[in-house]
Structures are given as C-alpha cells and as structure tokens.
Amino acid sequence: DTALQKPREVFRLPTDLTAYDNRLCASLHFSSSTWVALSDGTGRLYLIKSGKRGSSASEKWEIVFNEELESPFIIAHSVSFVKSDTHSVAVLLLRVEKDELDTKGSGFHITLEWVTIAEISKEGDHRYEIVKRRVLQGKSVPHYAAIEPSGDGLMIVSYKPFKFMQDEDDKLEENDNAKATDEKKEPLYYWQQTEDxxxxxxxxxxxxxxxxxxxxxxxxxICVTLKDQPALMEGKLYSSVDHESCTWILREKESLEISLIKKNEGSRWPELILGDTRGEFIMDSSQGSEISESLMHLTSEVM
Structure with missing residues (x-):
C-alpha cells in the first residue's frame, strides 16, 4: 500500500520558459482540495481548478485565471474561502529584491505580496479577477508566513518585523486602521494550546x-454565559473536541479557566472560534522554536 504509483501528468505550463533569463523555480501551493495556486517563476500567477485530486484517472486541471505580476516570485502560501457567497483565493507571494537605499546592510529586502482573487459575475459572465493587492516589506526571510483560513489576516514569524507599504490611495484606510488600533479593547479571553x-x-x-x-x-x-447575561463566548470551534472530557474551573474568582481536549491530537489550531477576533493567542517560547526549526530548511532554500 505504501509503494508509489507510476507518475501521471495532470498539468503542463502553457509557455516555454527557456527564453527567460531572470526566473525562479516554479512553485505551487494547494489552496484547498480542489484549487491550486501556481507560479511559473517568471512573474506570472496562475489559479487552477483541479477538481477533487486523486479521485479520477481523468482528472483535469483547468486554468481559470493567470496574470503577469511584474517581477518573479515564489508562492509562500494560499487559501481558498467563501465570504458573502463569493468564492475567493488569497495568495501570499515572496520576493527577495535589491534595495538601493540599503548601503550598510545586505543590500536586499524581502517583499510579501498578499493578493486576493475573487469570482466576479458581470452580465452572466463568470471570471476571476484580482480584487486587492497589499505589500509588506521586511529585512529577513520569514520563518513562517501564512494567510488565515478566513482570508482576513496574515500570520508571520520572522526575526525582523514586516510592515505594510501603502500607496497614496490607501492612506485613508491606514488612518482608519490606526484609529481602530487606538480604540482596541483588551482581549475578551486568552488561549494557548499543546498537541493534545x-x-x-x-x-x-x-x-x-x-x-x-x-x-x-x-x-x-462552545457556549459560555455569566448569570443571565447574553453569551460571553459562543460559536463553532476550529476543530472537534472530546466534549465529554472538557472541563472548566473558577480560579480565585478572578478568571474562568476552560480546558478543551482535542479530538485530532497533534493538530495546531490557527484560531479558537471561527471568525471570533476578540481573543488573544499566547504562544510559549518552545512552540515558537518548534515552528522556526521545522521551517528553517525552507528559508535556507529561498535565500
């Protein structure tokens, strides 16, 4: 059962790449069980509908979107999601670029471009288009970079920080974000996790x-209520739990501590309650080291 079967071609890039001098290796990321994001290494991004992979010998990969995005890049991560009945795919592109202003450092900076592609319907015509592009810049290759499953945020683990590079048209959004940050309340809850x-x-x-x-x-x-007030916490958990083994305890009348037992041991949850941003995840130092070590070989290959 563990023997590899004979390779089967499912897709071939439509362009001859031998004429390109300044190109990277092609890279791809499986956004979901039926969607694939692909870079040909020249700066062109493809979005491919693969169907349910492995379910049929006649499986066909169909290009539904492709566009030239300036300089070459590799795909760091991608995710497929549906919001307001619209299907979208968010892709995170990584570039190592020369920095003419950096005369005392390495002479390079790292760019992460967060691209969102959505299905657009116009007069009965269904097609996919880029609806948003955001660029972040930093001075070190991230140990880990991923888009949240909902497509609403990024998770980055990096030795040096990344910041958004915004155009004039985005200044209003920047001011709104700054105001939201100033008005940010204390987290409603804190959570941490182990493999179990x-x-x-x-x-x-x-x-x-x-x-x-x-x-x-x-x-x-999970649903948590205090006295006869509306639910303090309520919603669908990221993954299933052994609910009969879950417990809670009141500690010195200052905090409520809840313990959830994962049904799928070993999995890491990127969020606690789907779509709930009122909590704050606390990662201990050992978990941060594990993530960095497990991804170190990838960053070495990128550089």
Missing part, C-alpha cells in the same frame, strides 16, 4: 460565583 489540548482563560468580575457560570460543550461548539 487547548486552555482558555477568561477574566471575569470579582462578584461572579461558580453558580453564575454556565459552560456548554458540544463536539464542535
């Missing part, structure tokens, strides 16, 4: 007693 479980800490008022707390567990959902 997730621990949630919820700060609560001192006058809350144990009988005031109601925590309901189900295989895929």
């Amino acid at each position: 479980d997730v621990t949630i800490t919820v700060p609560i008022p001192e006058d809350i007693a144990k009988d005031d707390v109601k925590v309901h567990f189900s295989p895929d959902n």
Whole structure:
C-alpha cells in the first residue's frame, strides 16, 4: 500500500520558459482540495481548478485565471474561502529584491505580496479577477508566513518585523486602521494550546460565583454565559473536541479557566472560534522554536 504509483501528468505550463533569463523555480501551493495556486517563476500567477485530486484517472486541471505580476516570485502560501457567497483565493507571494537605499546592510529586502482573487459575475459572465493587492516589506526571510483560513489576516514569524507599504490611495484606510488600533479593547479571553489540548482563560468580575457560570460543550461548539447575561463566548470551534472530557474551573474568582481536549491530537489550531477576533493567542517560547526549526530548511532554500 505504501509503494508509489507510476507518475501521471495532470498539468503542463502553457509557455516555454527557456527564453527567460531572470526566473525562479516554479512553485505551487494547494489552496484547498480542489484549487491550486501556481507560479511559473517568471512573474506570472496562475489559479487552477483541479477538481477533487486523486479521485479520477481523468482528472483535469483547468486554468481559470493567470496574470503577469511584474517581477518573479515564489508562492509562500494560499487559501481558498467563501465570504458573502463569493468564492475567493488569497495568495501570499515572496520576493527577495535589491534595495538601493540599503548601503550598510545586505543590500536586499524581502517583499510579501498578499493578493486576493475573487469570482466576479458581470452580465452572466463568470471570471476571476484580482480584487486587492497589499505589500509588506521586511529585512529577513520569514520563518513562517501564512494567510488565515478566513482570508482576513496574515500570520508571520520572522526575526525582523514586516510592515505594510501603502500607496497614496490607501492612506485613508491606514488612518482608519490606526484609529481602530487606538480604540482596541483588551482581549475578551486568552488561549494557548499543546498537541493534545487547548486552555482558555477568561477574566471575569470579582462578584461572579461558580453558580453564575454556565459552560456548554458540544463536539464542535462552545457556549459560555455569566448569570443571565447574553453569551460571553459562543460559536463553532476550529476543530472537534472530546466534549465529554472538557472541563472548566473558577480560579480565585478572578478568571474562568476552560480546558478543551482535542479530538485530532497533534493538530495546531490557527484560531479558537471561527471568525471570533476578540481573543488573544499566547504562544510559549518552545512552540515558537518548534515552528522556526521545522521551517528553517525552507528559508535556507529561498535565500
């Protein structure tokens, strides 16, 4: 059962690349079980609908979008998602570029371009177009860079920071983001995880007693209420839990500690409750080191 089967060609780049001097190796990322993001190494991005891979010998990969995006890049990550009934694919492109202004450092900077491609319907014509492009710049290749499953944010682990490079047209958005940051409230809850479980800490008022707390567990959902107030936390968990083994405890009347037992041991959750941004994830130093070490060989190849 473990023997490799004979290779089968599923896709061939439509362009002869031998004429390009300044090109990188082709790279691809499986955005989902049916979508693929592909770079030919010359600066052209392809979005491919593959169908359910491995389900048929006649599997066909179909190009639904391709566009030249200036300089060559490799694909660091991609994700397929549906929002407001519109299918989109977000792709993260990585470039190592010369920096003429950097005379004392390496002479290079790292660019991450976050591209969102969405299905557009116009007069019965369905096609995919780029709807948003955002660029970040830093001075070191990230150990880890990924787009959140919802397509709403980036997760970056890097020795040196990255910052958005914004055009004049984006200054209004930048001001709005700055205002939102200034008005940002304290997290509603904090959470951390191991390979086996997730621990949630919820700060609560001192006058809350144990009988005031109601925590309901189900295989895929959680609901937390205090007294007769609306639910404090409620929603679908990122992954299933062993709900009969989940527990909670009130610690010194200052915080509620909830323990969730993962059903799929060994998996890492990028978020706790789907779409809930009110919590803050706390990564301990050992987890950060594990991620960096597991991805170090990739960054070496990039440089």
